[in-house]
Amino acid sequence: MKSLHHLIIIAFALTTWVVQANPDSEQLRWEQFVNAYSKQLKQKLKEKSIPGAALSIVHQQHGDHIAGIGQTKVKKGRNVTANTRFRLASVSKTFAGSLTAKLAAQGVLNLEDTVAEHLPIFSESAYGKAKLYHLLSHSSGLVPNAYDNLIESRMAYDKIYPRLVDVKHICRPGICYGYQNVMFSLIGNVIAQTTQLSYESWLEHFFFAPLGMKDAGLGHAHMTRDDNFAAPHVRGTKRWHTARLKPHYYKVAPAAGVNASAADMGQWLKAQLGIYPSVLSLDALTIQSRPYTHTKRELRRRVWRNYVEQAHYGLGWRIYSFSGELMYYHSGWVQGYRTDVAVLPELGIGFSLLLNAESGVINGLSTEFIRQAIEFSRTAREQADAQAAS
Template sequence: MKSLFIFSKCLLLLTLSISAKGDEHKKAKAWEHFVSDYSKQVRQKLKEKSIPGAALSITHVKYGDIAKGYGKTKVKKGRPVNGQTRFRLASVSKTFAGSLTAKLAADEKVDLDKYVADYLPIFRGSQYAPLRVFHLLSHSSGLVPNAYDNLIESRMEYDNIYPRLLKVDRLCRPGICYGYQNVMFSLIGNVINQATGLSYDTWLNEFIFKPLGMKEAGLGYEHMTKDDNFALPHVKGRKYWHTAKLKKHYYKVAPAAGVNASAEDMVIWLKAQLGLYPSVLSLDALTIQSRPFTLTKRELRRRVWKKYVEQAHYGLGWRIYSFEGETIYYHSGWVQGYRTDVAVIPSLGIGFSLLLNAESGLINQLTTDFLRKAIDVAREVEPH
């Protein structure tokens, strides 16, 4: 009788094990089918709009990654875009600044609550003396939006631009209102240099890119053009896309817009945001960067996805949304000739990035479609 009981118990466990494996196989197949269909959708939409080139990165903590290139690096005589082709990330660069600063804060090398003036004496005695480090990265300095972006586009060096901010009357006290910045945001590079004795470039290259194995990632114009496997910018004429000159302007604000990376690099970056590289980005760092510092009501009115977003904030270099009931971390980028998007859904273990070498609003539709469908698929295979 006892042996019969043991046999029955073993049979039950075996049945449950087979069932679990079958369920997991179905979930993996469902995700694989979704990614395949979405990749085809991207290819078709890019073709319809004659977009010169694109790089797509998708990761799932259980079901793997894809890093794909589409099209050409330039419309005439360009080389095919592949997984190693570098794209300019534009303002998606802010996610790297936010994560790096959160890492330094977790390691007690930078104090987010300290006054900026403690690191940069030029702010002492000014109307921005109350400015704290976290205000820089959360766009809550009190400045009018995009202050002195026009000077970024001039020949003036960054070190001659940012002191002018002290003369701009603030709209509100730091921490009260939201105003998107590039010049003020990039002061985090100066803060990091003063706090640690190492430059922003050194920290990003030696403590983020290299340990993560982001082989094509780097900062600046010279890095972008080190060989011919980079996507050139494109602007739309009356009917056709035209290759534009790669401009250096926004590279001068490296934390805000200075990073270049490939599809393969972005897969790694997404996985780091999902906690898969804790030696580089710890759970403490990821928690710090995702604190919702600043309310951004305007984002609730974005035309393409306003019916999906319930809440919108800005953390440290990352936008934080409640999208169809899921918390997502997101950022977009736009500089002449490029559009970029990155999104992470931590609770579902999903990451997404799309990089275009063209100024096309198509990216809004493609990103929204991915988020909606990925959430639906994840909820079907793993109900909350």
């Protein structure tokens, strides 16, 4: 089995493979695959009565499939379109990771700097020597989900994060994995302090605008600026109920603050595939995908047990070996929403699925796409090799 490090090197050392045998036929096969998957997805969403979804599928050679599905609300909602905003929840972390990698590649940030060098309040804390990459790879040494309870209170972020000083560490930085939201979001403070430009401004001017992510933004006010947003839904005894859009996790913008549409996510996937090097360079993509933290618990995830052979956390991205293929992945979950994003860089394929309902159906739907996409690509490779040999 190829090591994860070896997979990453291959992904960026080689250009995307080009199908030599009958490209028109290959294009048709891809379109048939995507259409069949889309039909399967819609049927499954209908079975589970999911109100709405945003689907984005990108292939570096064969084009995009961008679709809004269903309704923004179960009652009196409007049709979900490619431009309907969804809450990304923890998929927001991919933006923080990519931005930090971009700044590191440009020499603006040094990932080896300690957090305390940028935020002196942490100089005397038990984890004061944690480095910037520890923040983004969940290896700072804190107990998992430190102060998530305060995120869910009325307390402002500026009142929450200083309390991290008093949190006892469970291991030295870099030793153990502990998923964070407040600690992760300190990268926003670091970026603002270092560049004199807010985290929100960085995303807007250096990601959203140049990528044409016209519907993307941060925060509750952005989400509700008009009625073209997917409202959250929670499960009752027999059906889905529209819930109030809660502001809590918008406090931690790097961890969970981004809103985006299917069209936006298509552009984000392309950036991750290296299609827009002026936005995300090869150096930045390489930095963000280094396997900083081992996350062996992910190997036991029920729907992925038979597929994921290696699991790590990079900068804001989970880095997996999925059936032998390098994959960047992240999921998100806040009240009323479930989200998934996956990138197969060696295959030139990206996938995003956003739901405005807290349903586990997303697990099977995402896994099935990834499995089928890998199968499609391997078949195409075999056909190209056979054609070249004949």
